[in-house]
Amino acid sequence: MRLRVAxxxxxxxxxxxxxxxxxxxxxxxxxVSHFRWSFIAPIWGLYLLAHLMRAQRFRILLPRxxxxxxxxxxxxxxxxxxxxxxxxxxxxxRPYLVREQRGVAFGDSLAVVVVERILDVVMLLFMILGTSxxxxxATQVEVGGVDILALAKSAAxxxxxxxxxxxxAMMFAGRRLLTLADHLPGGPRLRPLLERFxxxxxxxxxxxxxxxQAVVLSALIWLVTLVAVQVQLVATxxxxxxxxxxxxxxxxxxxxxxxxxxxxxxxxxxxxxxTALQLLGATPEAAAPFAILLHLTQFAFTIxxxxxxLAIEGLGLREVVAKSQAAG
Numbered sequence: 001m002r003l004r005v006a007x008x009x010x011x012x013x014x015x016x017x018x019x020x021x022x023x024x025x026x027x028x029x030x031x032v033s034h035f036r037w038s039f040i041a042p043i044w045g046l047y048l049l050a051h052l053m054r055a056q057r058f059r060i061l062l063p064r065x066x067x068x069x070x071x072x073x074x075x076x077x078x079x080x081x082x083x084x085x086x087x088x089x090x091x092x093x094r095p096y097l098v099r100e101q102r103g104v105a106f107g108d109s110l111a112v113v114v115v116e117r118i119l120d121v122v123m124l125l126f127m128i129l130g131t132s133x134x135x136x137x138a139t140q141v142e143v144g145g146v147d148i149l150a151l152a153k154s155a156a157x158x159x160x161x162x163x164x165x166x167x168x169a170m171m172f173a174g175r176r177l178l179t180l181a182d183h184l185p186g187g188p189r190l191r192p193l194l195e196r197f198x199x200x201x202x203x204x205x206x207x208x209x210x211x212x213q214a215v216v217l218s219a220l221i222w223l224v225t226l227v228a229v230q231v232q233l234v235a236t237x238x239x240x241x242x243x244x245x246x247x248x249x250x251x252x253x254x255x256x257x258x259x260x261x262x263x264x265x266x267x268x269x270x271x272x273x274x275t276a277l278q279l280l281g282a283t284p285e286a287a288a289p290f291a292i293l294l295h296l297t298q299f300a301f302t303i304x305x306x307x308x309x310l311a312i313e314g315l316g317l318r319e320v321v322a323k324s325q326a327a328g
Contacts, residue, residue, distance in 0.1 A: 035293060039235035046228035047301045050221045051075065057119075057217040058094070060210055061112040066102045073309045074098050080306020081321050083264050083299060096324035101313075106327055114200040119218040124258075127222065127251040135244040135280075226250055232294055238286030245280050252276035253294075269295045 052072070059071035074097040081090030095109035204211045230246035233239050256272025257265045273291035278284060310317060 034237040035289075036235040039231055040297065043228050043231050043235075043297060044301050046224050046231065047298065048305075050224045050228070051079075051305070053217050053221050053224070054116075057116065057214050057221070058112060061115055061204075061214055062098075062104060063108050064104065066098060066104060070098060070102050073313060074101070076305045076309040077313070077315070077317075077320065079302050080310070081317060081324075083302050083306075084317065085321055090321065092324040092327065093320055096320065096327045099327070111196070111200050111203060114196060115204050115214070118200060118204070119214060120222075122215075123218050123222045124251065124254055127247060127254075131244075131248045131251045135248040229294065232297065233290070236286070236290045236293070239277055239282045239290050240280050245277075248280060249273055249276045253291075264299055266295070 055068065055072040055075045058075055059065045059068060074094045077097060078090055078094035081093040084090070091113055092110070094113060095104075095106050098104040098109050099106045204214070226243070226246050229250045230241065230243055233241045233246055233249070239245070252275065253269055253273040256268040259268060262268060270288070270291040273294060274284070274287040277287035277290060282290070306317075310320075
C-alpha cells in the first residue's frame with residue numbers, strides 16, 4: 001500500500017511539473033492577478049446547486065428514500081473523503097454513513113453509488129460526443145501528414161458511441177454478456193464487478209419513473225457544472241470563454257481525473273485541463289493558472305462543505321474512512 005501511495009504522489013508531482021514546464025511564471029502570475037475574484041461567489045453558488053441535486057438523486061435512488069438532510073450530509077462528507085484519499089477510497093463513506101445514521105443496508109446504498117457512476121459515465125460519454133462533433137480546435141498536430149487531433153476527436157466520438165451501446169447491451173442482454181465474459185482472458189476475475197454493474201443497471205430499469213428523474217437530475221448536474229466552468233473562464237484573462245470551450249475543457253478534465261485518481265485529483269486534473277485549453281488556443285501562461293485556479297476553487301468548496309458537516313455530525317474523517325473500508 002505504501003508503495004502504491006508513493007507511486008501516486010510521484011505521478012502527481014510529475015503531472016504538475018509537466019503542466020508548469022516551460023511556462024513563464026512571471027506572465028502566469030500576472031494572469032492570476034487579473035482574475036476577477038468577485039466571480040467566486042456565483043461559481044460556488046452553482047456548485048452548491050449541483051450538490052443539492054446530487055443529494056436529491058442519491059436519496060431517490062435508494063430503495064427506501066431517506067430524509068434530504070441525511071443525504072446531503074452523507075454526500076458532503078463522502079465527497080470530502082473522495083477528494084482527500086487516493087484510489088477513490090471515499091466511495092464507501094456514503095454507504096457507511098447512511099447505514100449508521102438511517103439504517104439503510106450497506107449493499108443497497110453501495111448499489112446506488114454504482115448507479116450514480118453509471119449515470120455520470122453516460123453523461124461523460126455524451127459530453128465527449130458533443131466535444132468531438134461541435135468544438136473546433138485551434139491547434140493542429142500532424143504526424144506523417146495525418147492530423148492527429150482530428151483523428152483523436154473521431155476516436156473520442158467512436159468511444160462515446162460504443163460506450164453508450166455497451167451500456168444498453170449490458171442493461172438488456174447482461175446475463176448473456178456475463179456468460180461470454182467468462183471465456184475471455186481475465187473474465188472470471190472481472191465477473192463479480194460485472195455482476196454488480198449489471199445488477200445496478202437492472203435495478204435502475206425496474207423503476208422507470210425514478211430512473212427518468214435520476215437521468216434528468218444527472219443532465220442538470222453536469223449542465224450546471226459546465227456553466228460554473230464557463231463562468232470561471234469568463235473571470236480569467238487569456239482563455240476562451242464560450243460554452244464550447246467549457247464543454248471541451250471540463251470533458252478533458254473529467255477524463256484526466258478518471259485516469260489518475262490521485263489524492264484530491266491533483267496532477268491529472270491540471271494536466272488535462274491545461275492541455276485542453278492550449279488545444280483551444282490559450283497560451284501555456286494562461287492555461288496553467290486557469291487549471292490550477294479551477295481545481296482549487298472546486299477543491300476548496302468540497303473541503304469547506306465536507307468539513308462543516310463533519311463538525312455538525314461530530315465525526316473524524318480518518319475514522320469514518322477506516323470504518324467504511326472495514327464495512328466494505
